[in-house]
Amino acid sequence: MAGGTANPLPIDGVVGKLTPQQQSSLKDMWREFLQLIDSAPKEGSGGVSEVQVVDEKAPGNSIPKDDNAKERMKAEQETRDAKAAFAEYGSLRFLESYWRFIAMDDPDNIMLRFLRARKWSTSAGVAMLAACIKWRMGSDVEDIFRKGEEGMQGAEGFIKQMEIGKTYTQGTDHYGRPVIYIHVAKHRTFDQSAKALEDFVLFQMESVRCLFADAVDKVVMVFDMTGFGIRNIDWRCILFIVKCLEAYYPESLNVMLIHNAPWVFQGIWKLLGPMLDPVVRNKISMTKSTDDLVVHVPKKHLVKELGGENAWKWEYPPIVPGENAPQSDTEGRKKALAARDAIIAEYLEITRQWINSDDPLVEKKRQRVVNLMKAQYYELDPFIRGRGAYHRHGNIVGNGLVTFDYPTVAGERAEGEWECLGYSGCREQVLLNAEKLEKEIKELQGSASS
Template sequence: MPGTPLPTDGVIGKLKPDQEAALKSFWKEFLNLVDESPEEGSGAHSAAMESAGDKPGKDIPKDDAAKEKLKAEQEMRDAKLAFAEYGSKRFMDAYWRFIAMDDPDGIMLRFLRARKWSPSAGVAMLAACIKWRMGSDVEKIFEKGEEGMQNADGFIRQMEFVDETQEIGKTYTQGTDYYGRPVTYIHVAKHRTYDQSAKALEDFVLFQMESIRCLFAPPVDKVVIVFDMTGFGIRNMGATHLHASLRHHNYTDPRRQTGAAFSPWVFQGIWKVLAPMLDPVVRNKIQMTKSTEDLCQHIPKAHLVKELGGSSEWRWKYPPIVPGENASQQDGAGRKKHQKAREALISEYVGLTREWITSDDENVAKRRELCVDRMRAQYHELDPFIRGRGAYHRNGNIVGNGLVVWNYPSPSEEKSEGEWEVRGYETCREECLLRAKQIGEELRATAAA
C-alpha cells in the first residue's frame, strides 16, 4: 500500500518490556512532579519567573544530543514555573481536559517517543505542553465553539469564501489517507492577510486542531495536510502565518505532528528557499507533489477532492451555525453531574496507576485497562457540556460517541452512490462499555477461582 504506514513500535498493545518500563518511569516522574508542587499557584507571572524561563542564547551547543538535553532542561524549568504560577490542581485539570477521550498511556507514549524514550525529557515536554495550552486558553476556545467565536474578527471567514462563482473554504478537513489519517486541505491562494486579525487566525488554528482531534480514530493520531499552492502569489504570503501556527502547535504536542503533502505546481523555487530554514524533523515530513498521481501515493483517488484531480464529487460547503447548538452548556446541573462522574474515574485511574507502577500483577493492569474504557465511554457523555459544536458536528462527521463518518460521492456519470467510511468502532462509547463489562467479568472469575 502506498504512503507512510502507521507506527507499530512503541504503541499501546505492542510495547516491549523496556518500553513498558520506560512508560512506568514516565508516570512515576510525572506524578512525583505533581505531588511535589503546590496545589494552588501564585496566580501571577512574575518578572523573576520570566527571567528564569528565558531560553539560553549564545550558549546553545552545536551538538544535537547536547541541544536536546538543553531543550529538555529548559522544558522542565518551564514546567516547574507553570506549577508555581498555576498550581497542581489547575495544571491537572488542564491535563485531563487535554486527555479527553484518549487513553492516557497513548498520550504519554507519544511524548516518550518524541524524546527518544527518555522519561525525564518526555515529562518535561508534556508539562511544557500543558503550560502552553493554559497560556493560550485552548480550553476556552474549544468550549465556545463556532457559535461562541463567530463574532471574532475573521474567525468564521477562514471556512467561508465567496468569489464570483462559488463558495469554497480556504481550509477544511475531508476524508482519510490510505491509513485512516484525516486529510486537511489548505488552499493557499484563497488566504489573504487582511481577511482576519492575527489573533483570530491563531484562535481559528487552535479550534481547528482541537476539532480535527475528534476526527481521529485510534490508533490514528496524526493528520495529513495538503497545501494546494495553485494560484499562489505575493498577496497570499500571509498564509505562512497559518503554516507557522500549525507547526507551533505540532511542536507543542507530538500528537499533532503531521505527515504533510504539498501540491505545489508553482512552488518549486520558493521551496528551495524555505526548506533550509525548517527544522529537519519538520522538513522530512513534507513531501512535494507535482501531480494528482503523486498525491494519490498518499490519498486514494476516490477520497481526494475533485479540485486536486480526485474522483470524489464531494465539495466543501460551510454548514451554518444552528442557534442554540451549545444549549447543553447552559445545563449547569447536567454538567456538574457528568464532571463529577469523570473526576471519580480519574481518581480511580490515578490510584491504579500508582499501584501499577510498582506492580507486575496482571490483575492490576486489567483493572487499570477497565478504568480506561469506562473513562473513554464517559467522556462522550461529558463532551457536549464542555466542547462547543463545530462544522464537523453539523456535517455529521463527528457522531458524538467516538465514531467518525466520511462520505465520498461518485462522479455523476457513474451508477454507484459512492463510498461511505465509518471509523472508530474499536474505541467508540458502546465498544468501550462492552469491553469494560467483559474485563470486569474476567476479574470476578479470577477472584472467585
C-alpha cells in the same frame, strides 16, 4: 522529494504494541509525572511568565539552524516552562487542564506521544508535556474548545476563514487517517487578526482530534499551493502551525504534502527548511501530480480539484442557534463532571499501583477504568465542548464514530462512497470491553482465592 510510499500504521511504540523496554519507559514517565504533581503546590502564584513571540518580519532569527542546537534550545525552554507551570497555576489547575487535553483519548497514548517525540527520554518527555499544558492554560485553548463556533463567531475573521474554505478535513488516507486540505492561495494575512488566525488554527487542531478513529492518531496534511503568490506568505502563521506540530500536538503528523508549489516557493523553502524541527522536516514531501497524491490518499477519497474522484465540495454549514445549549444545563454539567472526576481518581489510584507492579490483575483493572473513562467522556463532551462544522456535517457522530461521504462526479451514490470508522473505540464498544474485563477480573480474583 515527490511521491514516496504511504506509511502504514505503527506496529510498536503505541498503546497495545509496546516492547518490554517501552513499557518500562512508559511507567517511568508516569512515575516522574506523578512525582512532579505530588511535589508541586496545589495553588499557583497567578503570575504569568513571558510568552515567546514569533518575529514575523525576520522569521527564524531566534531559531538555530543546527539541529542539535535546536534540540538543546527546546529542552532548556521546556524545562523552564515545566517549572513555571506549577509555580504559576498550581497542581490543581494543571491537572484540570491535563484531563481536558486527554479528552476521549487513552492517557497512555498521550504520554507515548511525548515519549516518542523526546526519543524515549522520560525526563524530557515529562518536561515537554508539562510545557504543553502550561501553554494550553496560557493560550485560551480551553476557552476556544468550550466556545465552539457559536461562541467564537464574534472574533474578527474567525468564521470567514471557514466560509471561504481555506482549510477543511475531508476523508481519509489509505490507513484511515484524516486528510486536512489547506488551500494556501485563499489565505490573506490581513483578512483576520493575528489572534483570530491562531485561534482558528487551534480550533481546527482540537476539532480534528475528534476525527481520529480506532488506532489512528495522525493526520495527512495537503498544502495546495495552486495560485500561491507573495501576497499569501504569512510567516507568523507558518511558524505557529509548525510550533503546534512540534511541541503542542507532537507525533500527530504522518505526512505533509506540499502540492503544486510554484518556483517562488523554492526561495521560501531555503529559508523555512532549516528552521523546522528535523522530525517535522522529514515528514514533508513535495508533490506535483495526482499520482503523487494517491500514493497517500485513495483516488476515490481525494477531492476532485486535485485530480481525485471525490466530488465532495466544502460548504460551511451555518451555526445553529443554541447548539451549545447543554453547556447551560448546570445540573447536567455538574453531574457529568463529578462522574468524570470519580473515574479520574480511580484511574490515578490504579496507575500508582501499576507503576510498581507486573500483576496482570492490576493491568486488567487499569484497562477497565480506561474503557469506562472513554465511555464517560462522550457523555461529558456536549457540556464542555462547543459544536462545530464537523458536528453539523455529521462527521462527528458523538459516540466515537466518524463518518465521511464520497459522492461521485455524476452525483450518484455507489458502494464504498460512505465510510464509517471508529467501531472499536465507540462508546458502546468500550462499555462492552469494560464489562468483559470486569468478568476476567472476577475470574482472576476467584482463582487467587481458591
